[in-house]
Amino acid sequence: MLIRFSVENFLSFSDKQYFSLLPGKGTLKSEHKSKKVKGVSALKTAVLFGANASGKSNLIKAIDFGKKLVLRGTKIDTKIDFQKFRLDSNLKDKNSRIEYEIQHSGKNYAYGFVFNNNEITEEWLYEIGIKSDIKIFERNKDSKEVFDLDYLLKGNKKIEEKQFIKFIAKGTPNNQLFLNEIRTRKVKENVSKIDDILNVIDWFQNSLKIIFPDDKYNEGLKFELKEDETLLTTFEEFLKYFDTGINGVCLEKIDYESVDIPKLILNKIKEELLNKKSENFRASILSNKNTTYFLTIKDEDLIVHKFMTKHKVLGNEEFEKFDTSDESDGTNRIMDFIPLMMDLLKGDNVFIIDEMERSLHPNLIYDLIDLFMSKGKNVNSQLILASHESSLLTQKLLRKDEVWFVVKDFNGSSKLHSLEEYNIRFDKEIRKDYLLGRFKAIPKIGNRNKLTVLPNQS
Structure with missing residues (x-):
């Protein structure tokens, strides 16, 4: 405090x-x-x-x-x-x-x-x-x-x-x-x-x-969504609570070549991840134009997931997946503050926001x-x-x-x-x-x- x-x-x-x-x-x-x-x-x-x-x-x-x-x-x-x-x-x-x-x-x-x-x-x-x-x-x-x-x-x-x-x-x-x-x-x-x-x-x-x-907060928390069902449910409950119109979120695996990030930067991140000793920390998060990517290493290869939102389609039980860059600035701002709010309620955090x-x-x-x-x-x-x-x-x-x-x-x-x-x-x-x-x-x-x-x- x-x-x-x-x-x-x-x-x-x-x-x-x-x-x-x-x-x-x-x-x-x-x-x-x-x-x-x-x-x-x-x-x-x-x-x-x-x-x-x-x-x-x-x-x-x-x-x-x-x-x-x-x-x-x-x-x-x-x-x-x-x-x-x-x-x-x-x-x-x-x-x-x-x-x-x-x-x-x-x-x-x-x-x-x-x-x-x-x-x-x-x-x-x-x-x-x-x-x-x-x-x-x-x-x-x-x-x-x-x-x-x-x-x-x-x-x-x-x-x-x-x-x-x-x-x-x-x-x-x-x-x-x-x-x-x-x-x-x-x-x-x-x-x-x-x-x-x-x-x-x-x-x-x-x-x-x-x-x-212009800062984004702790996209690393979003990375945990892939493994933590409770965290996923909490995140989705917040999105519903704030009336965003979003029915869910997910991590979508995408091809390395389709990432809208310069390859020089991606290669540098890959090199840094390979050099990390602990498997627990061999992950990185990168944001560009309201799109968030999650990068991990598996068998010496760089695996890329994109953080996406899910919306219900009228007359269809399937969800339509949206890139977060397709969401409004306000919705993206809310999605940044959800992990912030979750961390606040964990205790022992001081958030100062301009x-x-x-x-x-x-x-x-x-x-x-x-x-x-x-x-x-x-x-x-x-x-x-x-x-x-x-x-x-x-x-x-x-x-x-x-x-x-x-x-x-x-x-x-x-x-x-x-x-x-x-x-x-x-x-x-x-x-x-x-x-x-x-x-x-x-x-x-x-x-x-x-x-x-x-x-x-x-």
Whole structure:
């Protein structure tokens, strides 16, 4: 679970801004709060509203940037690729800062780093509690000892383990996070007590899932449909529930030559699959123009299946099979969100989605959130959205502390504030006030009479 995120001097954010999933004082909709972990619970959903270019997507990009830096790192002798806030010359030489407060594997953590395009100047990981915090490690390039590893060294009793930890820390490049170095240098195999670091890495790798408007989610789940009848039934029930007009889905084996993917790419995938040691992972998923292909290896040959939909034919008991590229954008969007919803309800997932409403009817996006909240009462997962869909702005669906606004100030800097900051009754209809500009997160449209380049029709 994401408890809180802060960002400073990154893209459209100048001074430090906080995005918090900590519940406010409201007592309504208690099922929207997660089960407490060491006294701390988090909200299961949040929706970010704001005008175009207000900074909603930039907040998600900041969260995604940190994830990529942890999991992918930065190549040696290359710059850390990001943009500082560019509309204030005073910030040109100031460092940027990102911090995550998360909940994972029964603990609460604060992990963050200070950085610029050339180096990581600070990095820290704490286990956080209500009364006190435990420092797992700290890094500060201006300190006499760059790394404070006391906690890790005390937990690892063997001399060779202590030496290995110090060796990895000392060898961490200036432009690389210590967490990335731990992940890529086989520290787990050589050190016995680094569970907290591994927990945080696992959260970034397996819990945090960020989806931008053109992304597709987890077609790998669709691959399992071939073997799992229960999963197939669940998928088809969702398609019926969302009134797609689709009666079923299937995987159709097709000829290798008919795949609408460049052969160079297919051959590269085949080579990668052949090189994989475990039979369990010798599969790949590829999408092109709303068509999804599943590629597997059998007896050294590449086998291709296409994900297809089935429709009833009037006067015939047979089904007509459709390529998913023949389905509407909205239907394909729904099919992407079905595995997402299934994973949400499994628990221990944080989905952050930019423009979830794209190609979806307002009633569908409303119901997706309501479905998650009603079926996920005993599940610790989160659904965080950036949206323009004002029909979601109702306290029938969301708590006040789940509604966030992003606005730009006079200097073009993005600011975050919550509906919790406003004195609004629980039964107050807030959508009208939002569209009238009470919460400031709407576009300021100018005087059309000043559009001198348009022809005068009077």
